[in-house]
Amino acid sequence: MQWALLIALSIFLAGCATPYQTGDSSVTGGHFNKPITPKLEKIIFSANGYTDKMQAVEYALFRCAEFAQERNKPYFFLYPSLTAAALHRPSELPNLGVVGAHPTAFAYVQLLDKYEFGAIETEKVMQRLHAALQGSEGK
């Protein structure tokens, strides 16, 4: 009986794309934070094989904006790598890694109090992606 339940649960989990969620206690993936320095945070969205690659990138971007909003920062720089951060070469999208069919999107975030050239506006991303998330949940 327990085996049947486990198998049913595995099939159920395997058939679902990773939703936007924290990955701290999830078996299907989600978002994680990792401080690199006091001024730079790594944001990761790790998804399962049923998740579209661009969806993982959007979720990582959304988490970057959410992270900035949680700290009351209206802008942030997003860097695709540590080297890009060291050379101040910001990007508009997180980086995407794919192993097998598992997409993992990640970025390094530097929070800002005011706009600087190349910065991303926190509220704009929150609005755009929040609408997209609601749309995907309603499907």
Place this chain on the structure above:
Amino acid sequence: MRPIQFVLFKMPVCMLALSLVGCVVQPYKVGPAEPYASIRVVDRDRLDFCLNGSVHKLEKEEGSDFLKVPVGTRIDLAADLYFATYGASYSCKPALSFFPEAGEVYIVESNVITDHCFIELVRESVDTDTGITFEKSIEDSACF
């Protein structure tokens, strides 16, 4: 034991054991009075390290978040990356070399991006807006 059983079971085990013995990499430790640089590895606890053509393991010492490397000479670093998913596994070993300076802290990140593995290294700095700065001494690894 019949010869065929040895061939099927014991011999592969012996060969595996011998091949593993050949792959053992000794851990490296900086001497107590020796100057060193520190390396913080994102998402990993160890790296492989090459000094004067010899490969060593670099591991965190107990109670420390850092790996310690010798200074005053160019060294090579490599990360053993292994991923397993849906019955398939992938491995790679990206590497670089740099010239560590005494008392400095470096951050190393390694990962896979769309079918290629990478390793990168930056230097910690309190003077920059991100807390890191580009490490100018980085070159390709000549050891790994």
